Amino acid sequence: MINKIASSLSEAVAPITDGSSVMITGFGDSGLPRELIDALIEQGASDLTIISNNAGTERVGLARLLELGRVRKIVCSYPKSSGSVVFTELYRAGRIELELVPQGTLLERMRAAGAGLGPFFTPTGYGTTIADGKEQRVVDGKGYVLEQPLAADFALVKAYHADRWGNLTYRLAARGFGPVMCMAAKTTIAQVDDIVPLGSIAPEAVVTPGIFVSRVVRKDAQNGRS
Amino acid sequence: MAAAKKLSRDRVAQLTAQDIAAGSYINIGLGIPTLVPKYLDPKKEVVLHSENGILGLEGLQPGLPGDEDLINASKQHVQLILGASIVDQSLSFAMMRGGHLDATILGAFQVAMNGDIASWSTGAKDDIPGIGGAMDLVAGSRRVVVVMEHLARGGAPKLMKACSYPLTGLGVVTNIYTDMAIIDVDPARGFVVRGIAEGLSREELQAATDAPLLYADDVAVLTEH
Numbered sequence: 001m002i003n004k005i006a007s008s009l010s011e012a013v014a015p016i017t018d019g020s021s022v023m024i025t026g027f028g029d030s031g032l033p034r035e036l037i038d039a040l041i042e043q044g045a046s047d048l049t050i051i052s053n054n055a056g057t058e059r060v061g062l063a064r065l066l067e068l069g070r071v072r073k074i075v076c077s078y079p080k081s082s083g084s085v086v087f088t089e090l091y092r093a094g095r096i097e098l099e100l101v102p103q104g105t106l107l108e109r110m111r112a113a114g115a116g117l118g119p120f121f122t123p124t125g126y127g128t129t130i131a132d133g134k135e136q137r138v139v140d141g142k143g144y145v146l147e148q149p150l151a152a153d154f155a156l157v158k159a160y161h162a163d164r165w166g167n168l169t170y171r172l173a174a175r176g177f178g179p180v181m182c183m184a185a186k187t188t189i190a191q192v193d194d195i196v197p198l199g200s201i202a203p204e205a206v207v208t209p210g211i212f213v214s215r216v217v218r219k220d221a222q223n224g225r226s
Numbered sequence: 227m228a229a230a231k232k233l234s235r236d237r238v239a240q241l242t243a244q245d246i247a248a249g250s251y252i253n254i255g256l257g258i259p260t261l262v263p264k265y266l267d268p269k270k271e272v273v274l275h276s277e278n279g280i281l282g283l284e285g286l287q288p289g290l291p292g293d294e295d296l297i298n299a300s301k302q303h304v305q306l307i308l309g310a311s312i313v314d315q316s317l318s319f320a321m322m323r324g325g326h327l328d329a330t331i332l333g334a335f336q337v338a339m340n341g342d343i344a345s346w347s348t349g350a351k352d353d354i355p356g357i358g359g360a361m362d363l364v365a366g367s368r369r370v371v372v373v374m375e376h377l378a379r380g381g382a383p384k385l386m387k388a389c390s391y392p393l394t395g396l397g398v399v400t401n402i403y404t405d406m407a408i409i410d411v412d413p414a415r416g417f418v419v420r421g422i423a424e425g426l427s428r429e430e431l432q433a434a435t436d437a438p439l440l441y442a443d444d445v446a447v448l449t450e451h
């Protein structure tokens with residue numbers, strides 16, 4: 001029997017080890033898997049590479065993980081949202097590595113990794129400093145930059161409903177990075193508002209099929225210590 | 227009085243909105259562009275796109291609490307309109323990069339007379355850079371409309387012979403709306419003024435602009451009301 005349900009948030013994030021690369025969904029506060037991030041903070045893994053659109057705000061969640069010195073490198077498109085105080089401090093002090101990637105390129109690099117594609121040409125960033133050190137080619141008069149697929153060891157994803165096979169739905173624009181990150185990570189861990197019986201999500205309403213998901217956990221599943 | 231020769235941010239947004247064709251799909255960026263939607267005539271059915279995967283949104287009605295899972299690129303709460311759709315973010319960026327948006331309306335640090343745009347970094351050592359969706363938007367949108375103040379804080383020109391800041395895109399800007407003028411970018415000729423703020427002389431506008439200005443045959447006088 002396939003059963004991907006983890007009984008607690010701490011159990012869900014247990015396999016993350018020092019040095020892991022971790023994708024985290026979210027666009028600002030929308031789609032952020034807050035409970036899984038808090039579980040990761042408690043879990044203790046360090047020397048992490050975080051792949052996420054933003055770099056956290058205030059001193060909670062992802063920003064807290066940064067502040068605790070647990071993140072070696074962040075791959076993101078927009079680390080300068082208002083309230084990104086921790087990232088700003090660390091970056092200016094030279095204590096965190098930043099790989100800045102245009103948002104569409106970030107998404108497509110992950111999608112390529114999940115879809116089994118190799119490097120691809122995109123017009124985004126052609127002729128800019130983002131293209132430095134990368135192959136650039138003009139095809140039919142239009143310039144393109146060669147970009148590499150981007151995979152990760154783990155993805156922490158905020159979804160809405162799941163069943164025990166890991167089929168997922170998302171709520172409103174919290175969908176965001178979810179479907180792509182689920183594909184691009186070796187191990188995808190999704191937190192959900194509710195776990196529903198197998199078959200109760202209509203097949204055509206499944207947004208991310210369980211084949212891309214390793215673990216699901218209710219966002220309020222007791223965060224017991226292991 | 228010098229200040230009277232500049233248009234308000236709201237007036238610039240209104241002028242921008244007036245030039246958006248009915249039935250357009252457009253993306254709205256940060257800064258003055260966030261003011262544009264309130265001046266769009268609902269009868270035109272202009273559909274707003276937000277990079278986080280929403281097609282068909284509007285500002286949140288005052289008094290409503292908002293939903294953290296319904297925000298725009300400026301991270302403001304929004305609401306859906308009839309006919310809206312929500313997609314994952316890679317499909318949202320396919321709309322942008324794939325040439326499906328009629329226009330993107332965004333701010334900039336600098337625009338050059340060849341259409342280059344710089345909007346993500348000042349290149350200064352302690353500057354925190356942020357690209358977000360800007361490079362994808364300018365790479366793919368059919369029209370790239372920059373809406374910004376004509377001068378930077380401190381008075382430096384932003385309409386340049388060549389951008390000094392790191393570029394967001396090369397040769398992409400089609401139109402510019404500022405508090406002093408409306409300017410089209412002609413790939414062959416450079417900046418062509420088609421509107422100038424009331425009371426502002428051509429000499430004053432040129433003094434506020436690094437690149438040489440050409441004038442359309444018919445130059446509108448832009449009044450505040």
